[in-house]
Amino acid sequence: MSRVRQLLRDADQLHVLQFWSELSADQRRALVRELLPLEPGGLKAHCEAACRAAAAPAPGAQRSLEPVPMETFGSVRRSDPELLSSWENQGWLQVSQSRVGVLLLAGGQGTRLGVDYPKGMYDVGLPSGKTLYQLQAERILKVQQLADSRHGTKCSVPWYIMTSEFTLSRTQSFFEQNQHFGLNPSNVVMFEQRMIPSVSFDGKILLQEKWKIATAPDGNGGLYAALEDNNVLEDMRSRGVEYLQVYCVDNILVKMADPLFIGFCLSKGADCGAKVVEKAYPSEPVGVVCRMGGVSQVVEYSEIGAETAELRGPEGELMFNAGNICIHFFTRNFLQEVAQKFKDELKPHVALKKIPFIDECGNKVTPSKANGIKMEKFVFDVFPFSRTFVVLEVPREEEFSPLKNAEGSKADNPSTVRNSLLTQHTRWAMSAGARLLNQYGNSVTTHTSDAAQVEISPLVSYSGEGLEELLRGRTLTTPLLLDQRKATELQSQHHH
Numbered sequence: 001m002s003r004v005r006q007l008l009r010d011a012d013q014l015h016v017l018q019f020w021s022e023l024s025a026d027q028r029r030a031l032v033r034e035l036l037p038l039e040p041g042g043l044k045a046h047c048e049a050a051c052r053a054a055a056a057p058a059p060g061a062q063r064s065l066e067p068v069p070m071e072t073f074g075s076v077r078r079s080d081p082e083l084l085s086s087w088e089n090q091g092w093l094q095v096s097q098s099r100v101g102v103l104l105l106a107g108g109q110g111t112r113l114g115v116d117y118p119k120g121m122y123d124v125g126l127p128s129g130k131t132l133y134q135l136q137a138e139r140i141l142k143v144q145q146l147a148d149s150r151h152g153t154k155c156s157v158p159w160y161i162m163t164s165e166f167t168l169s170r171t172q173s174f175f176e177q178n179q180h181f182g183l184n185p186s187n188v189v190m191f192e193q194r195m196i197p198s199v200s201f202d203g204k205i206l207l208q209e210k211w212k213i214a215t216a217p218d219g220n221g222g223l224y225a226a227l228e229d230n231n232v233l234e235d236m237r238s239r240g241v242e243y244l245q246v247y248c249v250d251n252i253l254v255k256m257a258d259p260l261f262i263g264f265c266l267s268k269g270a271d272c273g274a275k276v277v278e279k280a281y282p283s284e285p286v287g288v289v290c291r292m293g294g295v296s297q298v299v300e301y302s303e304i305g306a307e308t309a310e311l312r313g314p315e316g317e318l319m320f321n322a323g324n325i326c327i328h329f330f331t332r333n334f335l336q337e338v339a340q341k342f343k344d345e346l347k348p349h350v351a352l353k354k355i356p357f358i359d360e361c362g363n364k365v366t367p368s369k370a371n372g373i374k375m376e377k378f379v380f381d382v383f384p385f386s387r388t389f390v391v392l393e394v395p396r397e398e399e400f401s402p403l404k405n406a407e408g409s410k411a412d413n414p415s416t417v418r419n420s421l422l423t424q425h426t427r428w429a430m431s432a433g434a435r436l437l438n439q440y441g442n443s444v445t446t447h448t449s450d451a452a453q454v455e456i457s458p459l460v461s462y463s464g465e466g467l468e469e470l471l472r473g474r475t476l477t478t479p480l481l482l483d484q485r486k487a488t489e490l491q492s493q494h495h496h
């Protein structure tokens with residue numbers, strides 16, 4: 001206790017103990033347990049930095065920003081098929097040799113979506129009822145299977161899942177209840193990111209309860225500390241995993257361990273890479289991949305400023321058009337280097353938020369405007385440390401549709417992501433040669449979202465492959481759920 005008191009005194013935070021005399025023995029223990037791990041110097045610096053940041057104006061115009069140079073930029077749409085398949089082949093080989101892992105960033109609180117459980121458990125209303133976690137799990141199963149059948153191997157793609165205090169136990173039990181969706185549990189590795197105190201504008205830690213300080217996960221850039229804390233790089237090394245695809249939980253179209261992306265990055269000798277899509281409109285809430293002073297980085301949507309976001313090039317295209325979709329490539333060596341040398345250089349970003357708190361009189365307050373500061377690190381802030389950084393632009397309709405907001409909001413909500421997936425699968429089915437009828441028996445001719453009622457299980461197709469033998473020349477009525485059972489049925493019909 002004396003250590004805790006000292007820590008708080010040094011950081012000028014003694015108010016945290018204001019209600020000490022009212023607390024039960026259990027509550028006291030809980031509070032001490034929460035405070036003990038805080039580093040004395042670190043806490044003081046954190047509170048002071050937050051306070052300074054709240055006082056400082058928003059970052060000014062970023063005059064020295066430039067687009068990423070063409071040499072480091074690949075595009076799926078503009079590359080010829082041979083090049084694409086050479087990248088892909090390289091990726092499949094790595095996957096088949098179990099040298100590729102995926103790492104999910106899933107510590108977020110889902111505030112915008114408005115759920116109090118992990119976003120990955122969200123059911124967006126697909127015909128199958130699958131959650132985001134299940135879709136991702138099944139894509140891993142499929143990518144393993146496809147790699148094995150190409151190379152005659154028995155590979156595995158380990159799935160690292162970074163959770164937080166908010167999401168760990170729910171995620172764990174969800175996976176257990178669902179038998180890890182058919183994955184080998186020893187290939188699913190969950191770990192927890194750190195939490196850091198939320199602070200008021202005058203630099204004081206907010207209390208969430210009289211016995212609990214308000215905390216928030218340290219941002220998706222908390223990944224690098226969490227890798228260290230939990231020996232994740234050592235786990236990768238022992239499994240022989242050399243390459244990692246890192247991604248956010250909310251993109252319903254995410255390709256897991258994407259062989260094309262992995263192969264692209266390797267063919268360029270990259271230690272670090274990012275997938276991007278063309279921005280849809282200037283104020284779209286996506287970061288932009290660009291350069292500053294010759295160094296690659298992402299400028300987040302919250303920091304770019306409207307003027308910069310709206311700049312246009314000679315052909316009228318957006319100057320900063322490389323929208324970050326939070327799918328990154330890292331070599332294990334690069335992550336090792338970050339962990340050893342650079343992770344403490346990551347500067348936290350400041351967000352002003354509404355944080356419920358206990359006021360001096362002990363009353364619970366739910367603020368109506370921002371009252372506190374959350375300090376978050378960003379996963380892409382390690383890009384400047386890479387030696388060879390590359391960017392792959394991919395088609396949005398195949399790879400990016402994020403679930404950010406609640407139903408009824410303008411974009412990126414349960415309906416929009418569901419439609420993105422159903423539209424994609426309708427497209428796949430049609431290009432495999434299926435003739436689709438709607439419920440009234442009329443041909444589905446357009447790709448508009450209300451016509452799109454095809455869902456294809458990831459266990460049947462990873463990215464549209466293998467569908468011709470099932471669908472060519474067939475007339476099928478939608479809604480159509482093409483799962484493994486249906487696939488077997490279609491196959492047996494073919495044989496007669």
Ligand SMILES: CC(=O)N[C@H]1[C@@H](OP(=O)(O)O)O[C@H](CO)[C@@H](O)[C@@H]1O
Binds near residue numbers: 287301323326379402
């Ligand atoms: C810190 C971070 O990774 N921010 C990412 C991430 O945004 P969030 O608003 O944090 O979900 O995902 C976006 C893509 O969905 C990407 O554009 C953005 O740069």
